[in-house]
Amino acid sequence: MKHKGKTNPPGRIKIMKAFSLLMAEKDFHSITTAEIARTAQVTEGLIYKYFKDKKDLLYQVLNDHFFEFQTHIENRIANEKTCVEKLKVIIFSSLESYAANRIFSKILLLEVRNSLDFFESGAYEMVREYARTILDIIEKGIETGELKPETDPHILRKVILGAIEHACLGEIIFGRPLDIDGVSTGIANIVFNGAKR
Amino acid sequence: MKHKGKTNPPGRIKIMKAFSLLMAEKDFHSITTAEIARTAQVTEGLIYKYFKDKKDLLYQVLNDHFFEFQTHIENRIANEKTCVEKLKVIIFSSLESYAANRIFSKILLLEVRNSLDFFESGAYEMVREYARTILDIIEKGIETGELKPETDPHILRKVILGAIEHACLGEIIFGRPLDIDGVSTGIANIVFNGAKR
DNA sequence: CGAATAAGGTAAGTAATACTTACTCACAAT
DNA sequence: ATTGTGAGTAAGTATTACTTACCTTATTCG
Numbered sequence: 001m002k003h004k005g006k007t008n009p010p011g012r013i014k015i016m017k018a019f020s021l022l023m024a025e026k027d028f029h030s031i032t033t034a035e036i037a038r039t040a041q042v043t044e045g046l047i048y049k050y051f052k053d054k055k056d057l058l059y060q061v062l063n064d065h066f067f068e069f070q071t072h073i074e075n076r077i078a079n080e081k082t083c084v085e086k087l088k089v090i091i092f093s094s095l096e097s098y099a100a101n102r103i104f105s106k107i108l109l110l111e112v113r114n115s116l117d118f119f120e121s122g123a124y125e126m127v128r129e130y131a132r133t134i135l136d137i138i139e140k141g142i143e144t145g146e147l148k149p150e151t152d153p154h155i156l157r158k159v160i161l162g163a164i165e166h167a168c169l170g171e172i173i174f175g176r177p178l179d180i181d182g183v184s185t186g187i188a189n190i191v192f193n194g195a196k197r
Numbered sequence: 198m199k200h201k202g203k204t205n206p207p208g209r210i211k212i213m214k215a216f217s218l219l220m221a222e223k224d225f226h227s228i229t230t231a232e233i234a235r236t237a238q239v240t241e242g243l244i245y246k247y248f249k250d251k252k253d254l255l256y257q258v259l260n261d262h263f264f265e266f267q268t269h270i271e272n273r274i275a276n277e278k279t280c281v282e283k284l285k286v287i288i289f290s291s292l293e294s295y296a297a298n299r300i301f302s303k304i305l306l307l308e309v310r311n312s313l314d315f316f317e318s319g320a321y322e323m324v325r326e327y328a329r330t331i332l333d334i335i336e337k338g339i340e341t342g343e344l345k346p347e348t349d350p351h352i353l354r355k356v357i358l359g360a361i362e363h364a365c366l367g368e369i370i371f372g373r374p375l376d377i378d379g380v381s382t383g384i385a386n387i388v389f390n391g392a393k394r
Numbered sequence: 395c396g397a398a399t400a401a402g403g404t405a406a407g408t409a410a411t412a413c414t415t416a417c418t419c420a421c422a423a424t
Numbered sequence: 425a426t427t428g429t430g431a432g433t434a435a436g437t438a439t440t441a442c443t444t445a446c447c448t449t450a451t452t453c454g
Contacts, residue, residue, distance in 0.1 A: 009430075011431065011432070027311045027312055027313075028311070029226060032411065032412085034410085034411075042432075042433090043433050043434070044433095044434095045415090045432080045433065045434075045435095046433075047412095048413065048414075049431075049432075054413090084393060110310050113307050113366070113370065114226075114308055115226075116224075119371075145394060146393070146394060147394060148390075148391075148392055150386075151386075152383045155364075155383035155384060156387055159360040159363075159387050159388065162356075162359030162360040162362055162363030163359040164359070165362075166356075166359030166362065166363075167359065173310065173313075182349075186349045186352035187352060187355070187356060189347075190352065190353055190356050190391070191387060192391050193345075193391040194387070194388065194389050194390040195344050196281060196344060196390060197342060197343060206401080206402060206403090209402095229440065230440075230442080231441095240403070240404050241405095242405075242406095242443080243403060244441095244442090245442065246403075250441075250442075251442090
């Protein structure tokens with residue numbers, strides 16, 4: 001090789017930064033390539049040197065954000081011992097991360113899902129890994145008797161993830177504030193103890 | 198007025214049908230106006246006689262589907278007496294409707310949310326009404342003592358709606374089959390009785 | 395009746411958009 | 425010296441969503 005292995009040229013970084021910035025204000029489709037280039041102070045053509053297309057740019061930005069999200073959560077989980085505590089941490093930390101990083105949330109919960117090629121991207125691989133972690137925790141919880149034996153692990157995961165995501169939508173879409181503590185303990189209460197008297 | 202109040206000309210219907218058909222195969226953004234016109238056998242210009250823009254077409258198609266969805270569910274709820282039974286019917290019927298009507302589901306769960314002007318559309322008004330109905334049921338359930346008094350109605354609603362929506366995503370995105378009975382009783386079990394032993 | 399008017403529909407535009415192609419320039423390694 | 429490559433540019437192009445001006449039919453009312 002000629003050049004050193006150093007990669008991630010300034011142009012690429014500038015483009016991703018500019019795109020993130022624009023995502024904070026508007027939705028994916030109303031961001032134009034011209035706008036990205038102008039904000040990043042590069043030419044439009046350069047975008048296509050580093051990214052296959054506009055969507056690929058979206059996925060790669062998501063990838064970066066998701067990496068932080070995942071490592072943060074995994075560190076926290078490691079500190080907990082019981083299954084229920086681990087799941088509570090997942091609920092709390094997810095809400096916290098979504099609330100703290102609106103661009104990440106917007107991309108993951110609103111923008112990427114409607115296009116099939118996301119599900120072949122690297123970002124989606126991380127989503128699956130994260131989902132797998134949750135499933136493992138649940139299965140272990142059933143084994144150890146912490147959770148009811150008749151619990152369907154996949155469904156419990158659906159309920160937890162669905163509740164988390166749904167809880168964040170208001171904050172993401174309308175910019176409404178989110179009571180992380182209240183909502184996370186509320187979700188945990190219902191999921192673990194049930195709402196019926 | 199000169200013409201009678203009769204409205205809904207054949208062109209308009211053909212356009213909506215064609216659009217629905219295309220939505221079954223691909224996502225909103227990869228459907229072009231040229232394609233819609235060709236499939237509907239009308240000229241491109243006619244689309245803009247009946248719809249403000251492409252998004253407006255999306256919202257109006259959603260509106261039609263949502264109307265069916267809502268009346269169907271409301272009829273079913275009326276047959277149930279207890280709060281818990283009503284909520285179970287909501288869970289089951291929602292899953293059933295989503296599974297039976299993929300175009301509706303795709304539009305509502307994946308396509309409209311990322312654009313702010315959806316939330317000013319008539320279709321969104323129906324969503325709010327539906328959400329209000331659920332909240333009313335929950336609040337009544339707490340009053341009558343069917344549900345635990347410490348339950349937060351808004352959070353219980355989030356958990357239920359989130360679980361339903363999350364459960365349908367696989368089916369919608371990947372076309373995976375959905376075990377409506379199993380999933381709906383599974384969700385109800387967790388939400389009402391809790392997963393913890 | 396007759397003519398004004400509006401509804402249903404068309405044809406031919408237009409500006410803007412995502413993406414391409416062909417080209418510099420700098421510089422590191424042979 | 426020269427060769428090859430990474431970083432970046434400038435000037436396209438086809439396609440897209442949306443407009444404008446027009447045509448045709450048919451109803452309604454003076």
